[in-house]
Amino acid sequence: MEDIKKEKKKTALRYSIKRFFISIIIPCIILIVLSQLLNLNRNYIFIISALIAVYLIYQAYRYYDDFLNFLMITYHIDTLKDKKNANIRLKEMINTNSMMLERFKLLLDLLKSFSPIPIVVFTLTLLRQIKFENGIINEILEITIENKIVYGLLLIFIVWYAIKIFNTWEKYKTIQFRNLQYQNAYDKIREAR
Numbered sequence: 568m569e570d571i572k573k574e575k576k577k578t579a580l581r582y583s584i585k586r587f588f589i590s591i592i593i594p595c596i597i598l599i600v601l602s603q604l605l606n607l608n609r610n611y612i613f614i615i616s617a618l619i620a621v622y623l624i625y626q627a628y629r630y631y632d633d634f635l636n637f638l639m640i641t642y643h644i645d646t647l648k649d650k651k652n653a654n655i656r657l658k659e660m661i662n663t664n665s666m667m668l669e670r671f672k673l674l675l676d677l678l679k680s681f682s683p684i685p686i687v688v689f690t691l692t693l694l695r696q697i698k699f700e701n702g703i704i705n706e707i708l709e710i711t712i713e714n715k716i717v718y719g720l721l722l723i724f725i726v727w728y729a730i731k732i733f734n735t736w737e738k739y740k741t742i743q744f745r746n747l748q749y750q751n752a753y754d755k756i757r758e759a760r
Contacts (some may be wrong), residue, residue: 575638587623594619594726599724601666611719619726626734633741640745644752657753664746671739678735683728684724
């Protein structure tokens, strides 16, 4: 069993590192494009990049953990098949995964319905209009806009949103596949009896 776990850990680590490098491409492209459009200085780009990297490292660790659990499912199913109450235990796992599927589907629907893009466009338009129309607000907004803090925060928000939707979709697919594996094992046990 320890050899199986070690091999599965190596596989999970390899895929997690691969996924980290793949998932860093999208935020980098968004960051480069938006930093050129918004003319952000290098210090803010560095800070935003560091925040994104920390977040992606955390997500890579979570992916490693999820993927390792995913790899151990076949082993778990094989051990369950040998037990007397395999049907009950597999049915519990199917129900748990179905509940998790519903949660992630709801989260995906919520994330899609509250897209930050219109909010960001509205905020930027509003800030630019107020900046040119009102002298008092002009001075207050000039400090934050000239320092690009507002733009940096909006950029972080957009990148966070893209990463959140991507990760939620990945979790949804993973749980869906896990549920399918449990369902197939459950069906095989029922047919055999």
